[in-house]
Amino acid sequence: MSKTFGVPWPDFNDGLAYNDVVSASDSELTLIDYYSSKHKNSAPLQGWLQRINKGQITVDGTVVTEPKTILRAGSKLVYHRLPWQEPDAPYLLEILYEDDDVIALNKPSGLQVLPGGLFQQRTVLTQLQWRANKQNSLPACQESHSVPVHRLGRGTSGILLCAKTKLAKTRLAAYFADGTSVVGSNRDADMKSRTMRKISKIYRALVNGILDKDEIVIEQPIGMVQYPGVAKGLYVASPSGKPALSKVAILERDVQGDHTIVQVLWF
Template identity: 70%
Template sequence: MSSNDTDTTHFPSLASFGEPWPEFNDGLTYRDLVRSPDSGLTLIDFYTRKHQTSAPSLGWLQRIENGQITVDGTVVADPHTVLRTGTELVYHRRPWKEPYAPYFLEVLFEDDHLIALNKPSGLQVLPGGLFQQRTVLTQLQWRIRNQELCPAPVHRLGRGTSGILLCAKTKLAKTRLAALFADKTSAVVGNRKIDNEVNKVGKMSKIYRALACGIINEDEIVIDQPIGTVKYPGVAKGLYVASPSGKPALSKVHVLKRDVQNNLSVVQVEIQSGRPHQIRIHLSFIGHPLIGDPLYLTGGKPQLSVSETIDEAFAEDGGYHRPANPVPGDCGYYLHAHQLVLHHPMTNEVVKITAPLPPIFLRHESGE
């Protein structure tokens, strides 16, 4: 560590914030501009072709006839309206009741540039799918209403994952932190101290706790299985899975306790950088998926066979029904982002942040 660095450890405080969610969200608006290749299409043809993953054709017909689409600012309920180049289309998604989500967030560390939160399981980080308002981002925006600040998470945790979520409060901090998270170079820490490794490679170290199925015989395992995507119903951009042709990923697993009675292992998993769902996929790949994981059960692949057929039935708002198969956002598994060590993007201090373990981890680690 250089003479300009300060090793600063931040332990959890009692500070927390959060506002209860309203019963209905504010709905959404989606804008499109008709380009020359689409000139001459009818309104129903445009939406069916351009946004087929949002709703089947009958769903878009329902939305048009409900008056949810405007053409150059005027509601148009005729699906056969012919469109011209330069026309502005706006689809108005009506307010809806979002599924239950917790809203209290504990502040683990905060200064003028960063805020680190202890995210509860069940709370989504950024808007997506059914969760457009009930997110960490919304609570941050409600808490920090100064327009000069732009509080935003700089990485994601799965909705079912709890623990440390690092957020930036300024544009400069966000840019510098994004550069750290974008660096996908992985390194095995070995037996060296984490802060020395962070100082050496100039990155960050992330440590998780997890409850894995079965008894892991080895004390330590290094998993370097690449992670890629496959087509999967309900996941528009593809599902992340263990794939020989995927991108490099590295996880170091250390067994903390073997609970023979409950046939599970309490593990610590360290990653220098992360692919989406990396820990869930890697532990599943070695035959020890997370306890309660509804999606990844064996071999780093989804538990169910992948069907490429599309269900043409639609929900009340015209969109597709929720996928029958499990999807990545489903909860039920036990994964906790426990510790984060990084160089502060503005001060260059080595900052260690720890999120207290949820009760279920404490019970299994103590043998109760």
């Protein structure tokens, strides 16, 4: 019988702290000039004025609310972003396998693996850390270090392998890296490298419609598009994208549901 764990997400996260150190070239700048010039993409001048007035910025550990405060070289600046409500995301994780070193999870679609963009707390990493802190059952010689060792896209479901110690993380990361340095047009060399890997990834997808051929080569260009909640956007099929080549095999045809399950052979 499978086990699940997870704590419901609080309404608001804990906010974020962004650290800066004033360089020699930026000394003698005022606090508002520093933030409005160095971090103008985060907020306009008026926005930074509001943040300073609200006491969201500290200089060397002291809250500073005077925008014209002169900065000194080496001073440590911290901007404290206020807590916010992150978009909805699943929180329950199914355990597929676990021992003293690793844990394999069934990651649901809609849950981000690591912090990024609007999702800073609602991630697999957070749930792993909360679980490790609650259990704290590792031997004294092993330091708790529960972290994912690879990524799956937020919208992708599947097996996510996580390390429970620093040693396990180092070794698993090396296993995933085996063979990944082979790039270019030499397909035979690439396929050989894949078979030599200690860990391999298998991607499957549910396709709308029924595919007649048992194997299909896809030459659809892949490009970046803007997507809500993803700061850098998503890579999707796009006529303006870069050339791409992949091959899939048909695993199952669901005529009644008008779906086909495919598995990527290479890409």
